[in-house]
Amino acid sequence: MKRQALTATLIAYAFLAPALVLMGLFTFYPVFYGSYLGFTDYTVADLASGEGPRWVGLKNLQFVLGDPLFQTGILNSLKYLLVVPLLQIASLAVAVLVNQKLPLMAFFRVGYYIPVVTSISLAAVMWEWIFQKEGFLNWSLQLLNLINAEGRFNWLLNEHTALWAIMLVTFWRGFGYYMVLYLAGLQSIPAELEEAATLDGATAWQRFWLIIVPLMRPTLLLCSLLSTIAAIRVLEEIIVFTGGSGGPLNSTYTALLYVYNKSWGNMLNANFGVAGAAGLLIALVGFALSYINFRLTREERGER
């Protein structure tokens, strides 16, 4: 019996091994090496001349923490997190709606998913048109008498609105993705549970809070973690809408844009030490937020 168990274990590890090796090479090693670089002086000149990184301790971390551009970046990244609860609530609500057996539901499910598969460059053309001074958003607001003709402005060129405008694009792009995940979660809930609750006289609202939400907790945790991490490392939208400058007036300059500009933005001017230190700080923020996410879920279960 023991021998059988050992064989089963070995077979299991044999199946896991290829994936672990690949993850080790392409995920864990870069993460650890990148973090190590954060404590070294290492530039393109060193790389080109074959010189290795030189240990400098906390110098890069001190530099990054004192750099006003990184401070702006991390602040903007934290602001960006506001998209997470909105995105989760909206996609869960719509998932519950499209989970109904009503006509045209298949059409809506596909419709909501289209932005997920739309390329960001294509989406940018549409959203730029919406956000411009003579665009759809101002036109709609004017129609609702919320602004007048003089009140129109380009949403991407105003430092108070640019970040929110880009967050709206992230919301639009992520909405269908999370909705599908929630939909999958909802469809795994046995129909009998809801039916039994209905027979017991539970209202739709009670069924939602007392049956659906507790059973959806693992999906909720997964989705909120994924969107938190996505928000803290937002980059694509920023580059597309601001040309990588993080404008106007750095109001859309995020922490990951800082890392990108210090490393890959113009590699011939790259400073891997500074980029590594900034990346490490962002990772720490990501870990902290993930921990909070886990804690919140545990508290809800009463497992303190």
Place this chain on the structure above:
Amino acid sequence: MFKRWLTASVLALSLSALAQTQIEFWTYYLSPNFDNYIKSTIADFEKENPTIKVRWVDKQDTMERDLTAAVALGKAPDVVNLWQDSTFAAAQNKILTPITQLVNRNVLNQLYYPNVLDMFVMDGQVYGLPWYGWLDQGVMMYNPDLLQKAGVDVRTIRNTDDLLAASARIKQATGAYGWLPPVKDPNGASFLGRFFLEGLPVYDKDGKAAFNSPAHVALLQKYVDAMKSDVIPQELLRKEAFQLSNELYSQGKAAIVVGAPTTLNRVKEANPDLYAKTRIASAPLGKAGIQTGGAMSLVVPRASKNQSAAIRFALFVTNRTNQVKFANVVPIVSTAAGSENDPGLKAKSNDPLEIGKGMNSASGRLINPGFKPPKNTDDIYKNFNDNIEAAFLGRKTAKQALDDAVAFWNANAK
């Protein structure tokens, strides 16, 4: 007998293979549009140099990182096409062999326009052979209907001040923009170009940034006012002027495009009727009377194992014959000395694009890069652009913005 012949042939083939050098040539965004030109140039070179074989690789947005990685891995290409800023950065990071170690400077002086060659000089050494160039001003392309509607006679537009004045009249009379000047293009510091076009220096005699004199401030203020009154669009703070000009001109929402005549290719595609109407004139210049612009270089990485074959090939690609041929494929500006008199650059018809191409391609002697970028261009330009943007958005006065940019530049330039 046959056996002996076979052995001799195999031996001869092996020896010729041994004597043959293979070099790797990296270009930047030239494939697939210019495949025929590049391949035929390589074929011509290989015919003249049977012992050298060229392997061509076209890189796109990963050029800089691929070059860095290849050098680090010991698999460096032999000839690489870079921008001026990238050439400087690569030279500063000791990635490149100084060309002057491979070719005598006097020879280079005879082969290329001195103004363009000087763009690739750092610490007294030339680091890149000038290849195809461009002019920021180039030529002026205009929509005669919009100008007529605004009562603007094109002959009265002689300098950049006239351009701004004409733009104001066009905007007022037609609602379309006139001219869209680059003020904050990404990956550069466009407004510095406005300074040296008007004869205002970027550096003082000690090499310190000094673009905050009252004349500099007044010039910035003039453009800030133009944006404030919507004579030039605010969108120029977010989009490259070239891209926005193209879009708006093709839609009939801008009357004038100043730049490379290649713009007309896009207009021809997007709006053939407007293309047929479009007229060409000389580009109005600033008070300095210079055309600003730049050039791409061909460099030889220090880690190249075939430096003599590499430089031979780079000299061949950048010679006048090949640059003029290239200018006939796409209106690049030839950087080879004497191109202004080359019969290959004369317009062959009255087509606007043909006239523009001829005028533009033979103007390499007019390219003036204006100033040498500092080592840490990324940080310096970012700060400069942030300050320019703050002035345009009214968050700083023009004086404050330029004072802050100069202070940062002088404190941080390496």
